Amino acid sequence: MAEAFLHPRCTNCHVGDSGVPGWAGLIYGAGAVHGMNVQAGESRIGAEGLPCRTCHVTSDAPNTVPRAAPHIEEPWQLAPVTLAWQGQSASALCAQLRDPAQTDGQDIAEIADHIRTSAFVAWGFAPGAGRSAPGGSPARLAQDLMDWEAAGAPCP
Numbered sequence: 584m585a586e587a588f589l590h591p592r593c594t595n596c597h598v599g600d601s602g603v604p605g606w607a608g609l610i611y612g613a614g615a616v617h618g619m620n621v622q623a624g625e626s627r628i629g630a631e632g633l634p635c636r637t638c639h640v641t642s643d644a645p646n647t648v649p650r651a652a653p654h655i656e657e658p659w660q661l662a663p664v665t666l667a668w669q670g671q672s673a674s675a676l677c678a679q680l681r682d683p684a685q686t687d688g689q690d691i692a693e694i695a696d697h698i699r700t701s702a703f704v705a706w707g708f709a710p711g712a713g714r715s716a717p718g719g720s721p722a723r724l725a726q727d728l729m730d731w732e733a734a735g736a737p738c739p
């Protein structure tokens with residue numbers, strides 16, 4: 584599960600209050616940040632006058648062009664600050680996911696439901712255009728979360 588959550592396709596959006604999206608795991612090196620000085624601002628949808636969806640257009644067409652801004656059928660934006668886990672260890676992520684105070688109030692079943700249904704997560708597992716992706720699938724990750732919850736959500 585940590586391998587998926589901590590994959591750059593996911594962590595590039597799950598960043599903290601710097602509000603700067605990541606470009607890790609592309610061609611710019613491990614800790615690369617988004618070019619063009621893009622800032623998500625407090626809204627997380629982009630600075631006034633330049634929302635993320637200016638370039639990351641809202642469209643369900645497949646992502647086929649390498650180096651183009653990825654798009655999905657929902658307005659592109661960063662995850663809320665409370666859901667930041669970029670740069671975290673697997674054990675810190677584990678402690679975060681089982682504590683609703685650190686997940687925007689969502690319990691594990693709700694998180695699993697999000698994994699199953701979110702357009703962001705679907706894109707992360709199948710980003711297209713030659714981008715790397717975590718192994719498995721949203722359905723498999725959701726099932727793993729439910730199995731983990733059923734086992735008492737241990738954090739070894």
Ligand code: HEC
Nearest residue numbers: 588592593596660661662687689693694697703704707708
């Ligand atoms: C384009 C940015 C973006 C990407 C990429 C992204 N997310 Fe998110 N994520 C969000 C946003 C925004 C939310 C807040 C909920 C919403 O608006 O759907 C969120 C919420 C979440 C949540 C919390 C769900 C809840 O119930 O509160 C989890 C867990 C999550 N994402 C996991 C992932 C995983 C795993 C990946 C990679 C496979 C991923 N995300 C990729 C933007 C992103």
Ligand code: HEC
Nearest residue numbers: 592595596604621622623628629635638650651652660661
């Ligand atoms: C001026 C155009 C532009 C704006 C505005 C913009 N982006 Fe991007 N973004 C791009 C381009 C182009 C890429 C692809 C870079 C590459 O693959 O070389 C990209 C890539 C990304 C990635 C990396 C995706 C991956 O494969 O991991 C994330 C995350 C991202 N943008 C988030 C955002 C967020 C959040 C906003 C708003 C705060 C935003 N972007 C605003 C052009 C833009």
